[in-house]
Amino acid sequence: MKKTLQALFDQPIVSVKTLGEPYDGRANDVWLISLQDQTEYVVKSPKTAREESEFVYGINMIYGVDARTVQEYLDEINEKLAHTNSFHIPKVVRKVKKAGKHFYVMEKVEGIPLTSFEGRSAQFYRDYGRKLAHFHSYQTNFFGAVYGGEKRHLREFHALLKKAVSKLISHYYADQPEYQDYAEKVQQKLEKLSPPDAASLILIDLDPSQYIEDDDQVTSLVDTEYVVFGPAAFDLIALEYLLTKEAAQAVQLGYEEICPLPRQLHEVRECYRFVSLLLDIHGSWDMKKWMNHPIRFSPHC
Incomplete structure (x- = not known):
């Protein structure tokens, strides 16, 4: 996976840390990437094989959110939410497709x-x-x-x-x-x-x-x-x-x-x-x- 992640960046990757607890039904794999120039990014990649849960089935029916395609709009969604003057919303730096998977390189926000x-x-x-x-x-x-x-x-x-x-x-x-x-x-x-x-x-x-x-x-x-x-x-x-x-x-x-x-x-x-x-x-x-x-x-x- 590190080789695939490296292809997303011009700088050499110094470290890769998996973020979040693994659990059934989790929507994304998420990594914290540290580069040689000491900059850090978060990379999200939607899991391709997901069993349709009650939540995924229900929100598609009620709100028209399709779990298979919603990630394609992540940059537009985050840009819209950033105008709410409430919580800070991380920017999507770029979207890349590698080895049949979508990857979203995102701003790393301060905090835990x-x-x-x-x-x-x-x-x-x-x-x-x-x-x-x-x-x-x-x-x-x-x-x-x-x-x-x-x-x-x-x-x-x-x-x-x-x-x-x-x-x-x-x-x-x-x-x-x-x-x-x-x-x-x-x-x-x-x-x-x-x-x-x-x-x-x-x-x-x-x-x-x-x-x-x-x-x-x-x-x-x-x-x-x-x-x-x-x-x-x-x-x-x-x-x-x-x-x-x-x-x-x-x-x-x-x-x-x-x-x-x-x-x-x-x-x-x-x-x-x-x-x-x-x-x-x-x-x-x-x-x-x-x-x-x-x-x-x-x-x-």
């Missing part, structure tokens, strides 16, 4: 990978809340992929979610009657929900590993392939599983310095939680524990 939201200072959480709010402040009346996919008006969103619930259940949960029963309840609720007020740039499977931290702050967002236009409530609901009550209060304080929480958060929580569970955004959970998890964010607290 964020491994957990636990046990941080109130200022850390508040600063993160402000940055997330800035990220969500880019709003549209459509949902879908940032680049390379169809955009649809928000009035279609809940009808599409209802269809997605049905297909995810039949595709991945056909042998779990408790999921099927709950899905019927959620589909009935989705029929009655009003369309989202707006769509924002969202992460969907929001997780600490998507970020870099430096000096007690979340500074950079480095996992951007699956950022889409969708309801900001999805990100806040994903965060509820990662934060203590006190941490969430500090995040909300920072968030509301920039913009209010989504007005419909309470109204959509049950349905969006169930969809997030079906998408397997945080790994395996007991359904009852997931659906009854404590509420961390409220527009009226």
Whole structure:
């Protein structure tokens, strides 16, 4: 592999370090490359053989993001996200195809990978809340992929979610009657929900590993392939599983310095939680524990 990576650079490579923990379903191989002139780059290469997971299947159906081609738009996606005045977004220096694989040479950002939201200072959480709010402040009346996919008006969103619930259940949960029963309840609720007020740039499977931290702050967002236009409530609901009550209060304080929480958060929580569970955004959970998890964010607290 070092020989292939060397072909991406004019300078001799001094060292190659594999970044991130290996796990099933990981989208990319990632390396930190140090060159002879002491410059450093991060190189990403999408894995070619990936089993279609609940997440990949679901976001393609809901948001039109195709895991097989989304990487081709990584430079355009990152350029778009860089205008949000929130997290630093690494630049794609160049895209290269070698030995049948795509490689993306990217700016190396300062800091270390964020491994957990636990046990941080109130200022850390508040600063993160402000940055997330800035990220969500880019709003549209459509949902879908940032680049390379169809955009649809928000009035279609809940009808599409209802269809997605049905297909995810039949595709991945056909042998779990408790999921099927709950899905019927959620589909009935989705029929009655009003369309989202707006769509924002969202992460969907929001997780600490998507970020870099430096000096007690979340500074950079480095996992951007699956950022889409969708309801900001999805990100806040994903965060509820990662934060203590006190941490969430500090995040909300920072968030509301920039913009209010989504007005419909309470109204959509049950349905969006169930969809997030079906998408397997945080790994395996007991359904009852997931659906009854404590509420961390409220527009009226």
